[in-house]
Amino acid sequence: MIFLAMHFPISGTDISPVYLVTIGFLIGILGGFFGVGGSFIAGPALRAIGMHWNFAVGTDLAHIVGKSVVAAKRHRALGNVDLRLGLIMATGTIAGAECGAQLIQMLKRQGNVDFVVSIVSIVIYSSISFFMIFESWRTVRLQKRRGRSKTTEIQRGRYAIDESSFAGLTRFIHRIPIWPLIALPTSGVKAISLWVIIIVSFIGGLFSGFLGGGAGYIRMPMMVYILGIPTHLAVGTDLFEIIISASYGTFTHAIKGNVDILVALVMHTGAAIGAQIGAILTQYFAGPKIRLLFVPLPLVGVAIVIYTLITGHKL
Amino acid sequence: MKADTSRTLFSFLVELVIYSVLIVIYFFLILHFLGDWLQHLEKENIRFYAVFSITLIIGQAILLEWVTTFLFRLLRGRSE
Secondary structure, eight states: TTOOOEEEEETEEEOOOHHHHHHHHHHHHHHHHHOOOOOHHHHHHHHHHOOOHHHHHHHHHHHHHHHHHHHHHHHHHTTTTHHHHHHHHHHHHHHHHHHHHHHHHHHHTTTOHHHHHHHHHHHHHHHHHHHHHHHHHHHHHHHHTTTOHHHHHHHHOTTTOOOOTTTHHOOOOOHHOOSSSEEEGGTTTTEEEEEHHHHHHHHHHHHHHHHHOHHHHHHHHHHHTTTTOOHHHHHHHHHHOOOOHHHHHHHHHHHHOOOOOHHHHHHHHHHHHHHHHHHHHHHSOOHHHHHHHHHHHHHHHHHHHHHHHHHHHOO | OOHHHHHHHHEEEEHHHHHHHHHHHHHIIIIIHHHHHHHHHHHHOHHHHHHHHHHHHHHHHHHHHHHHHHHHHHHHSOOO
């Protein structure tokens, strides 16, 4: 009975709950481990079973809220959430998301929104992946040369040795003397301009509004390389921040009639357990390894966009 | 090491089975009855529906987090 399609009256779709729970579970693991919303998988997965695109986007956002609560709570228990940073970033993200949405409306009026968004996403996703391959590989090689194993990192239990081969860039950004300068003791940042954090989160929000989803694929790397947040903390804080920004997104989509909360609730039952598994798994991987494993995610996004461009079908 | 892995795997499978049973009960008892009322709410008062949706998903998240943590502790005898 549970394998059969269940009727969801709000969106008017018939979907198997097992399918929804399985998708939620897989996205939950990815979200808990990488700090991403997983909309690049959830959106196409909902579309593939006949849900309208507007419902797929809004419902996915609602499910992201629930999944992020579970994963962020687990990360908080592991000491991986910087609440201060998360709250500051939420303001920039919401402002950025609004601007991204306005940009989409502007492109819609000009009639070339699909092509522009597709090209921008291919360039951005590919750049993130190739940059992260290069950086993580370089860092892992550096650490191997120094004889630091992942076991050492876990045993030390501190984030100070979560190295990045772009630490020079981070140090330069930390020295930008634009007032007000704030400290982020949880993340080990002694002083950083508030504006740098706002700009980083604004860019994340801009991509979220422009390309859809939570934009964790761009925010998490920016937190590591630009703000200098240790990878485990970047994952946990990103999830905490996603709770606020995705809640805002869910509200705006819901009042436009784009959210089937029943579908989101069913999906979330799988995501709740997946997110916990993903969050626990981060304990067993060093920062650069997490970043290296992150690389295929934006490339999945590229494949989906290229498929859409070539076939004309939105996944 | 191998014994540890198989014990963890076994615990995880037991957790999944218990969790699945709870979820199936939840689907039929709660979501089934909630469906029509939520559809009505979405048509009648969209703003309240929006706020209620967020409350519902956050509430479910907290509840399920509590359930899974409880199962983890119950079956492994320790916190993760």
